[in-house]
Structures are given as structure tokens and as C-alpha cells.
Amino acid sequence: MQKVLERVLNLLAFLLTVNTPATAEEIRYTVKGYDQSSDEAFRRTFERDKDLLRSLGVPIELRHTDAWEVEVGYLIAPNQYAIPDPGLTDEERTALLLAAQAVRFGGQSTEAAAIFKLGGASPQSAGSLTADLGHDLGMLGDLFGALTDRRTVSFTYTSSPRVAEPYGLGLRFGNWYLLAPETDQRSTVKAFRVDRMSNVSVGEVAKAFARPTSFDTGETLSSFSLGNESEATTARIRFDIDIADVAIAQSTSPKERSRDERSVVVDISVFSPDRFVAWMLGFDDKAVIESPKELVDLLLARLGNSP
């Protein structure tokens, strides 16, 4: 490991300080550690080293060495190598470390390397609060990278190939969504569930599109899942007293109409009749729709004909 690390540090120092792209040949005879005997051994070693650096986030660029575009060489632009220092205080680093330790992504947590890059933080004993945000960071990270660099994303969704411009990434009801218009229909932003996307690949070109400045991921996502406020209907429900408080806490804009020792009558807003009926059925026979009749009929239809 020692020799690998020394060689890679030499390579990185070299690529950060060359002003013009360096060819593989030049690297082989200039950078200490590339004394492999055969061309093949050198090529393998050099490829592995580049992969190692890229896995850490080091942006190694491949460019033509001259205007005639005959040869290509490598370099690292110092302003691409690092992000501007966010200027965190030790207290802020510690807060981030604690949050990163508490939150998992499908069982995975954020690598310690991320905190090291920001200047490290003293180890902390874990708090009592933990969370799992479901999807693992691999594909989410790719999508987030595409979003920050404004690159298009190609993927398969409901069995068809798509190309989209990622505007936003959001978590709602425990699921991750990518908000993006498809390139052949830019006026319509769609919500794609990340766990149903497959064959994801990120486009080569950065800054490939402009995101409307007014775009708001949270608002867009809630308009998708709740529906339009103006399309809501009001339903009057009688909840049995033992589940009433829990049911009301889960409802959208509940207004209590009456209450006695056996039940509570509440008006609530209904955006999606189907989802509402499924939710009501979760309370078994402890919740009854009093009005409107259409919702009662929908619920009874879901139960099928009585035998």
C-alpha cells in the first residue's frame, strides 16, 4: 500500500502543477513510481491510479495537448479540484458529523471521508434520533451530481427509455422523486420515483440546460401528491372516540363539528377520493363517512357486494 500511496501522491502533485496537459508517456518518465518494465504493466498501473483518484472526487481531465488535436494529455485544474471552502466552524462540523451518523440511506451512511474533506470533527457519541431515508446513495448521488452540474439524465421508466433535465430531487412519503421535464416535452415537469428508474446514465455535457429560477421542488412535489387545492371536496366523518385523536391528527385541514363520549364528527378536505377511501378503511369499522354520498358509494363499492 505504501508504494501505491507514494506514487499516487506524486501523480496528483504533478497533475495539479502542470500548466499544459501531460501525456501518459510524459507521466511515465517524469513521475516517480512508474518504473514498470513493460508498456502493459505501466498502462494497467496508470489506469488503476486514475480510477483511485477519480473515486475520491479528483477531476482528472483529458485534453488535447496542442491545437492540431493529435495527442491527448491529462491535467487537473486547481479550481475544479477543490470546492470553495464553505468556512465551517468546529461547532458546525460537529453538528454535520452527528447528523451524518444518525441518517442512513438504505442502511448505508455517509462516508467519514466527507467530513474529513471539510476539516474533520471530534468523534461524538450518537444521539437518540436516527433516520433511514430509504434509497441507497449510489444512484441518488448520480442524480444529485447531474442536478448540480445541470447534465441531462437518461434512464428507463415504466419500460420506456427517457431523457430528462433534472430540476429537483425530493423525499416525500418516504419515497425519493426526481422532478424533471423530458427533453422532448420541456413544458411539463414530471415526478419520477427514483426506486423505479433503471439504467440511469448521466450526460457528458455540463450546464446543458437552464433551470427556471422560480422552480420550487417542495411546492411542485406537494402539488403532485396532494392535487390542486381547488379540486378538494369536504367530507364529513364520524370517528369512534378511541381512534378520533389519532385520525384527526393525520387529516388535512380538519374542522371538528361535534363530540360526545362515543364519537367525534369532523369535516376534512379530500384531494384524492381513492386514497381517502383506502385511508378510511384502515380504521376498520371505527370510522364512518356521513357525507357526501359519492364517497360513501365509492367506499362501499370497494367492499364489493354483500354475500
Place this chain on the structure above:
Amino acid sequence: MSSDRTALRLSRILSVLPWIIEHDGCEIHDLVERFDYRDRADLIKDLHLVFVTGLPGYGPGELIDVDISDDDVSVSAAEYFSQAVRLTAPEALGLLASGLTFIESGQAPPSLVSAVEKLTLAVIPDAGSTVSFDVPTPHSVEELRRSVESHRVVRIVYVSISTNERTVREVEGHSIHFNLGNWYLAGYCRRAAAERVFRIDRIASFIELEEEFPPRKTEHLGVVRYRPAVSDTHVSFTTDPSSRWVSEYYPVDAEDLENGSQRITMSVSDPLVAARLLIQLGDNASDIEGSVVVTAVEDLKQRIRDRYRA
């Protein structure tokens, strides 16, 4: 040689160097703690490695100069390593999402709020509102967390998810967990005399008791998973493509069929749990097998219909 370990070691070296360059003469014990080294020797080993690297020529003028004294260390001739490598996209998202989870749930100290603001600006300067988190959090989460942290027993009124029945329980809470869109309280339930997990939006009310409990050793903090038992009832059914969430949400065996349908096999301790799910699915579930559950479904349907006949 494991390449993962090489990567980890290299990435730490590339973070330690900028820190030392910026904080000339910084203390060794601070570095050890800050960058999670095992001990002083572990750190010195990395610094000795840096010592023999540098720029072509590789003579005294080109090699990186590391000066280690008893307590402190400084590095020179390595200006090109004066900044840390940019965060990878998964690292940046991991940190931001972790921070935002706490912020959205109202559980973040001010230092986390400012850290996430600074980091967002550094990672996505033209961010606008690109990342959104909906972490609906009942007020009780904050209060229950305080009870957990002060080891105080809470008495909760709980409306069971499986039976919709209301019970009063004394709980020694050991963690609060967010998963699949819901918050959970995990702890030792005195009524059940066992570890239990409670969905917080089903806790109708609670009070914190005066009594403190000694912290218990728990195996898994905040793991919300149903463990099937031998006495469970089994049921199988086919879901249509719009109901794939069933296999994602419930701990079931799912077999993929043609056209996106799935054959689900589910084990439940209470047939009512499966019955309720099947009623909620309506026509989206078909070919139900398992007589105990089928009876429970008919039973429950009848009870609901009766309410509308009255």
C-alpha cells in the same frame, strides 16, 4: 492489499494536509481526534509517507517538507495540497440530506442550520430550491426525544396499527427513528415486557413520568422490522402493477410475474392486519389464498357495511 483501505487512507491524507498547511503548527492530539486516527503513531505513519513525495526532481527542494515536533506539526513546499478535494456527489448529498432531515423535523441545533446553509452555497451556488425534504413530524417527536435522552419513563396512550385498539403503556424509550415517511419510538414496553416499536402518529397522547430508568443495552437502535414467528398466519395474493408498494412497504416475499404483477406471500401474527391491507387494495389484489385471512376479510367487510346500514 485492499483498495478500499488504500482509498480511505489516501483520502484522509489529502484532507489532513490542507488542514496542517492552513493551521501551521497545529497540535498533534487535535489532528488525531479530528481525523479519527487510532493514535499518534497512526498519524505519524501517514506523515512520514508524505515526506518522500513531491514534484519531479524529487530532491530536497521538490519534496514535501514535514516538520514534526513533540506536540505539533507543520508542512511546507506543498501549496498544491492546500485545499481539500471537492466532495463527490454522493458525499455532498449524504451530508445535505442528513442535515435537512433534522432541520425539516424541527430537531436541528442552530449550528446545523448554518452548516447546511454554508454547504449548500458551496456545493450548488445556483441552487434555488433543488432539494426538498418532506419529513412530516408530529410535535410529540421533540418531546419524546427529550424523554428518551433524559431516561424518563413515558406513559403513552397507543392506538394499535393492527387492531385499532387503544391501550395505555409505560415505555422506557431508547430511540426515535424516521423510516419510510413515519416516525417511530422504540423502547422497552412494560405492559408487553419486551422491546416494542410504536408509530408516533398512533400515540394519541402521552405524559412523562417522574421515574427515571437505567439505560438498557439494546441490540439494534431503531430497527423497524417485523419478525415472523412460527405461529403466524400465512396468506398469498397477486397484486397488479399499481400496487408494487406493498412489497416495498411490508416485509413480505414477492415473486415478480409478467406485466409487473407480483405474487405476494405474507406472514402475520394477526389475520386482521392482512385483511385490512386486502380491503384497502380492493380489486388491485386477486387470487387470495389462505382461509383464515379470507374469513377475516369477509368478517371485516361485514362489520364496516353494518355501520352504513344503521
